Each structure stands twice: as C-alpha cells, then as structure tokens.
Amino acid sequence: MYQIYVFMLCCCKTADWLMSQTRHRPQVAIICGSGLGMLADTLKCQDSFAYSDIPGFPQSTVQGHAGRLVFGELKGKTCVCMQGRFHMYEGHSLCKGVYAMVGGPNFETIAEARLLHRLGVDAVGMSTAPEVVVATHCGLRVFGLSLITNKVNTHYEDSESVNHEGVLEVGRLRSHTVQQLVTELISRMEINNNNTINTAV
Numbered sequence: 001m002y003q004i005y006v007f008m009l010c011c012c013k014t015a016d017w018l019m020s021q022t023r024h025r026p027q028v029a030i031i032c033g034s035g036l037g038m039l040a041d042t043l044k045c046q047d048s049f050a051y052s053d054i055p056g057f058p059q060s061t062v063q064g065h066a067g068r069l070v071f072g073e074l075k076g077k078t079c080v081c082m083q084g085r086f087h088m089y090e091g092h093s094l095c096k097g098v099y100a101m102v103g104g105p106n107f108e109t110i111a112e113a114r115l116l117h118r119l120g121v122d123a124v125g126m127s128t129a130p131e132v133v134v135a136t137h138c139g140l141r142v143f144g145l146s147l148i149t150n151k152v153n154t155h156y157e158d159s160e161s162v163n164h165e166g167v168l169e170v171g172r173l174r175s176h177t178v179q180q181l182v183t184e185l186i187s188r189m190e191i192n193n194n195n196t197i198n199t200a201v
C-alpha cells in the first residue's frame, strides 16, 4: 500500500527514500482533509516526514494542511497518513475520468450551486474524486469519507457565506468523531494473505 505514493509522484526515488527512512510498510493509507489532520497524531510508533524533506514530493499550500507524511500504527494496523492533500486549484493536474467536484479554490456561485443541485448532486467538494480515480486506476480499493461542513447557498438573498475558516472550524469540532469512526473502521478490517481487505460490519 505504501506504493500509493508512487502513483502520485511517478517517482521511484521518492518511494525508495521513504522506504529507507522508515521500517513501516503500511497496509492502510489515509488522506486527512481540511481540519482532520489530527488523526495522524494518534498513530503509535510514528515516523513523520515534512513534505518539504521528501525528495520529489509535492508541497501543501492550503491553510490548515500541515504538509506531513506520518507513518505509524493504528489499532495494530500499519498506516500512513497524509496531513495535507493536493488540489487541482493548487496547480496539480488531474487524471482522466468522470467525477463530480468543483475546481476551487472559490466556493461555487449560487448559479453553480443550483446547477449542481439540478444535476442531482448531494454534496460538493474540491477533492476526493481525483484521488479515488487515481487509486482505482492503480487497483487499490478505496473507502471515501467526507465530512459535510456547511450548507451550500442556493439563494441570492441568503447572507450567510461559506469560507475556509468555517470549514476548518467544523473539521476541528467533528475531528474526534471522525477519528473514532476511522479508528473503528481500521480495527474491524481483516487483511487477508492476498492483501484484500474485508470490513466486518
């Protein structure tokens, strides 16, 4: 699973460097979104690397994304957490595929929100879809979990606006619950010999 990062980077030297720096060989990789990076702090026996110290690794530019790759153990499973992800609006390119997301960094306009609603979209984000597309392309099984942080404004007369600080604040408020959910999920995972994962419900 640690090879997940190779697909993002297309760069063996990055993977080689990481493998030489940590004895951890993760079975689970978690991308921590805005305000949810604290999950990584709960990992035991941590090896942590700033993105800026990892050869060939992209940099995190979004406020509240620490920009650290943290290896460690959660409920007996070896994990790697990305404290900070990469977005199209930061200049990262997407792979081909069909997905529903807005490009950001601006939040959708009321006209865009109405259009998305008419198209049957229930939730809007600026990430996740390309991550799932790439992971699936690499043959990885993916579980996506999004915290809904705000209501999308579809009325011109609504004065309440959405902003990143508000998103981070809800992330902080719900961080404990999300951490519990992910921790429980991981503890219920059974990893077979052939590396497929079954989640006991």
Ligand SMILES: O=P(O)(O)O[C@H]1O[C@H](CO)[C@@H](O)[C@H]1O
Residues within 6 Å of the ligand: 032, 033, 034, 062, 085, 087, 104, 125, 126, 127, 128, 163, 164, 165, 167, 168
């Ligand atoms: O960065 P992630 O975790 O996706 O969270 C969300 O928060 C930001 C908007 O406030 C956007 O980057 C959006 O995608």
Ligand code: HPA
Residues within 6 Å of the ligand: 102, 107, 108, 124, 125, 126, 149, 150, 151, 152, 162, 167
């Ligand atoms: O309202 C939103 N729109 C798009 N992305 C988001 N990420 C958090 N909230 C939003």
